Amino acid sequence: MQRTLPTLNEVWQRTSRQTFLNYCKTFAPQTRFLVGCSGGVDSMVLLHFLKMYSPFPIRAIYINHQLQSQASEWGKLVENFCDQHQIEYIYQPVHVASGNLEQQAREARYAAFKQHVSDHDYLVLAHHQQDQAETALLRLFSGAGVKGLSAMRLLDQRHAIPIFRPLLNWSREQIMSYANAYNLAYVVDPTNNDDHYDRAWARQHLWPVIQQRFPKMQQAVVRATYLMQDADEILSEILQQDLANVVQQDQVNIPKLLELSGARQRQLLSAWMQGNSIYRPSLELVNRLQNDVIHARDDAQSRLHWNDYYFVRFQTSLYRLTSQDLEIDSDAQEQEIVMQLQSPYAVLTGHYFNQIDHFGLDLTLLGQSLTLRTRQGGEKIHLHGRIGHWPLKKAIQAAQIPPWQRQRIQILSKDDVMLGVFTPQGFWLAQSVYCQRNGWVPQLD
Structure with a gap:
């Protein structure tokens, strides 16, 4: 009996399935997939593929940008597929702000995705090989660096929503072959052919010209993105070292x-x-x-x-x-404040609580009404432990307090007697008749 050899398409599908399952072994057992599905051929293939082979639960989400008259019908197609295959379905309308339509739609879409992901969820998207090459070229034309030219990653955990793109190495032809093999229904978005948009223009006009001269251009550009991803990882490692050394x-x-x-x-x-x-x-x-x-x-x-x-x-x-x-709180120029031990309170320079120290303010001041006001200029202070009075301005300059923080400095006083100053560096105790051993001192929380 003659054996039937598998077709190239069958071999490719088997290889793709095994690659996907091997990758899934790196995920936690409690992983769930939230599948972004527009009803187009790419996302319908993705949804079907995951239903067939995913070891994790899947949900589908359709984002209605409300920009196309047929958008509700497209959502219905996705919903019918989910009903047929017992997949949880989410319908999410969004409002797209004015401005750059592609960018605003993307931001609205990802904001909607974010509402439906939780711990151990991955957003799964249907980007494929041609999407990857197009992204790299368009970013090149916009002057992107290494990070931009690395384009999309198969697994991207750098942002608030972890993203998984199982079809990233699939060609457009392979996706269409899969859709035909399983007789999948899908919609065609007319904006995909509207060359007013950069991606559609590149796909219709630029792509054929380049591919005619360089037939394997798509694979070559994608290979370059992987090299850029390696370079980006190396640069990121160096950057983290530099940030740790330079930023405090x-x-x-x-x-x-x-x-x-x-x-x-x-x-x-x-x-x-x-x-x-x-x-x-x-x-x-x-x-x-x-x-x-x-x-x-x-x-x-x-x-x-x-x-x-x-x-x-x-x-x-x-x-x-x-x-x-940089703002000045005009309402905080002068106010009355009553303080207690261990009771937290806030002033312009931070959160404080009062505690007993070896030298501090008279305990009888606790529970009394004290005055708290921002400095007006010209004040002098006799800092505890220092000789003589200093202009408060000079003390602030000596402490190297930045100018925008100086407007938040507040003076604590009792009956026109300066008790101390709240600064971004903590409370400066002033020498006065109210100083005593084992007194209380405000401490930064």
Whole structure:
């Protein structure tokens, strides 16, 4: 009896299935998959493939961006498939803000995904080989660096939602072959052919031209993204070492920064400026931070504003501040306060509680009404343990308290007698008739 040899398509499917199952062995046993499904051929193939072979529970989520008149019908197709195959289905309408439509739709989509993921959940998306190559080329045209050119990862755990892309090495032809083999129904989004959008334009006009000259261009670009991912990991390891050495308490130590090469300085500043944002600043902004802030004259009070943060230099440190850090609380200029031992309370420079110390304020002041006011200028203080009165301004300068923090300094007094000063560095006890042994002192919590 003659044996029937498996077709190339059958061999490919068997290999893909085994690769997927091997990868799943790296996940925790309690893993769940949330499958983003638009109703297009890619996501319908993904949903069917996972239903067939996933060792973990799966749910499907359809995001209705409310931008297409047929969007509800597309959601119904996904829902019918889920009903037929006993898959939990989530329908999520979103509002897309005005502006760059592709970017705003993406942000709305991921915000919706985030609502439905919890611990041990992975968002599973149907990006494939051509998507990967297109992403790399479009990022190249926008001037991206190593991180941008590494494009999408098979497993991406760098963000708030861990993402798994099992089809990332599948070609478009393999996806269509799979859909035909299982007779899968799917929808065709007309915007996929609208060359007003960069990706659709590249797919329709640029792609055929390049592929005609370089037939294996897609595989070559994808291979380059994997090399870029390795390079990005190496750079990330170096960056983490530099951040640990240069950044303390969210402040950049400028002398240590300047010990690094120019490339490592730019890499560190770019990552530090990014913070928890999705996107990094442009190279132009990093250069402005270096030239206009870090290398500004010592007496200059230069600052750079980007992405809701203000970047300010003081002495040998670079600070990242919010607008709240720079605001003055006009309601806190003068107020009455009653203090007790061990009872927490807040002032402009932090949270405090009072405790007994070897030298502090008279215990009889506890429970009495004391005055708390912001400094007005011209005050003098006799710091406990020091000789003579100092201008408070000079004491603040000597302590190297940054200018934006000085406006939050508050003076504690009783009947016009200065008891001490609340500063970002803690409470400064003033020498007065109210000082005694075994008294109480405010302590930063």
